[in-house]
Amino acid sequence: MKRSIRFFTVSALAAGIAACGGGSDGSGSTGTVSFDVTDAPAMEFSSVTVTFTGISLKPQDGEWVEFSFDEPKTWDLLDLQGGVSEPLITDEEVPAGPYSELRLLVDTGGSYVELEAEPGIEKSLAVPSGQQSGLKLKGEFLVAADTTTDFTIDFDVKKSIVNPQGTSLADYLLKPSLRLVNNLEVGSISGEVDYVTLSQTRANDADLADCATGYEGAVYIYEGINATPTDINVNSEEAGPLMAVPVADDDYDGIYTYTAAFLTAGEYTISYSCQLDDNETDDGLDFEGTQNVTVVANTNVEADPIPLLP
Structure with a gap:
């Protein structure tokens, strides 16, 4: 069952998993x-299909709690955008208290990618040797006692899929960039982009770089206010955008829209x-419509239309 970020109801259906492990907060x-x-x-x-076989959680002062799926869960992650998610586990009882790490178990034999430039051709996807025990996400999170805590794992495909350039037996490597959020603490940003006007303006102005052919662009999301927009450069140590969300005319009515979901409440810059x-070199993209947006938990915030009005 796919879920929408703010208005989903936790499913009561069985998750089809078996659990083992221990550990607690001592109480x-x-x-x-x-x-x-x-x-x-x-x-x-055009497709990033990943097969998950389990998830493990590490209490700060206890043993791993492991969930192995009776049936693998396979999804094209590109279907899980704009506030859509899929359940790994649902309403599972675990020790209450702080946790320090989680791991996602992946079957690379059932995982692959397809490129926009090579439709219909599956490229193999492998996990680096250091990740064989599971795709790791370190960082503290809290499971509250006597209640349900809902989390979402944001699997950033653009930062996670790496081309090994002929140094691996697989076409691509899965070196995950994961972000964990508490669903009670997140909201989203959505808005419109006048892509047609922007692209025509650039095509008619010799001083402006043309828009990329066949590409409607993306809205880049940065943490904090008044951030300087930069591209995504996975080889740079400098902080880049939290995510880049493509705009699209989904209803074919000439209105190009976007939604950036699962954002922790706080201040953001968008452009x-x-x-x-x-994704590899910092050649300097041209940005427009830069603005500050405050994200409120459990709320979709409408950003100003791009380009900004005078």
């Missing part, structure tokens, strides 16, 4: 948890570029 209390998976959008792939981000 013997328990809580229940649900973990979903979603994807921050990528632009060069738009119609130029293709090559």
Whole structure:
């Protein structure tokens, strides 16, 4: 069952998993948890299909709690965008208290990618040797006692899929960039982009770089206010955008829209570029419509239309 970020109801259906493990906060209390998976959008792939076989949680002062799925869960992560997610586990009882790490177990034999430039051709996807025990996400999170805590794991495909350039037996490597959010603490940003006007303006102005052919652009999301827009450069140590969300005319009515979901409540800077981000070099994209947006938990915030009005 796919879920929408703010208005979903936790499913009461059985998750089809078996659990083992232990550990607690020392009081013997328990809580229940649900973990979903979603994807921050990528632009060069037409499909990123990943097969999950389990999830493990590490209490700060206890043993791993492991959930192995009776049947693998396979999804094209590119379907899980704009606030859509899929359940990994639902309403499972675990020790209450702080946790320090989680791991996602992946079957690479059932995982592959397809490129926009090569439709219908499946490229193999492998996990680096250091990740064989599971795709790791380190960082503290809290399971409250005697209640249900819902989390979402944001699986950033654009930062997670790496081309090994002939140094691996697989076509691509899965070196995950994961972000964990508590669903009670997140909201979303949505808005419109006048792509047609922007692209025509650039085509008619010799001083402006043209928009990329066949690409409507993306809205880049940065943490904090007044951030300087930059591209996504996975080889840079500098902080880049939290995500880049492609705009699209989904209803074919000439209105190009976007939604950036599962954002923790707080201050953000957003900006738009119609130029293709090559993900490897910092050639400097041209950005428009830069603005500050405050995200409120359990709320969709409408950003100002791009380009900004005078």
